[in-house]
Amino acid sequence: MSQISNQEIEKTLRNSECLISSIEVAAAYERLAAQLNLHYAGLNPIVMVVMNGGLIPAGQLLTHLTFYHRMHYIHATRYRENEGTNELIWKYKPDVNLEGEHVLLIDDIFDEGITLKAIVEDLKNENPASINCCVLLNKEHDRKVQDFNVDFIGLNVADRYVYGCGMDFHGYLRHLPGIYAIKED
Known part of the structure; x- marks a missing residue:
């Protein structure tokens, strides 16, 4: 990179617009946490952060979770220099x-789903009790x-190149608290 x-x-x-404000994102994290707390009560899952994009959504969500869980991370990609590969x-x-574990994957965005689906299919080979996916967008x-x-989905977003809240612009700007995109002409 x-x-x-x-x-x-x-x-x-300067040439970007905020599509989803930090207030809307914070509300989405609250809604997601409430759903996850109901779903995982008593299950003691392994929460796996999908790096790098899932780091910020997971960090925001984890502080609101009330169920006992263990944390881990994974890092898989199909991207080279911001270009998708197969x-x-x-x-x-x-x-x-x-094996026999409940697994919750947390990622930033469900775009085409190629990478996330491949991760889930690979992890299913280890015979977990369940695998669920949670994304902010x-x-x-x-x-x-x-x-x-x-x-579990926090928010829907238009079909644009977005960044912030874990999603990057050429490796940068993941840290922004809202969701941004380059202004359209």
């Missing part, structure tokens, strides 16, 4: 036994993978 100058990042921010590369595969379009759905 190549470095972008501070001037280029600032220019991007190959799933495991950068860090879980080193915990998932669901991108609205008709290019989703077949036979795969996300179980």
Whole structure:
């Protein structure tokens, strides 16, 4: 991933619009946490953060969870220099036994779902009791993978290149508390 100058990042921010405010995002985290607390009460799941994008949504959600859980992370990608490929590369595969466990994957966005579906299919080989997926955003379009759905969704967003709340702009701006996109002409 190549470095972008501070001037280029600032220019991007000036030419962007906020699609979902930090207040709306915070409310979505509260709704998601309430759903997760009901679903996982008494189940003692393993919560797995899908790196890098899932880091911020997981960090926000975890402080609101009332059920007992263990934490872990995974890192798999199909992207090279912000371009999607067909190959799933495991950068860090879980080193915990998932057999008979309830697993909750937390990620930033359900876009086409290719990567998340491949992760779930791979983890199913370890015979967990259940695997559920939680994402902050669901991108609205008709290019989703077949036979795969996300179980918990915070917000829907238009079919645009978005960043903030874990999603990046060429490796930057994941830290923004709202959801942003370059202004459309």
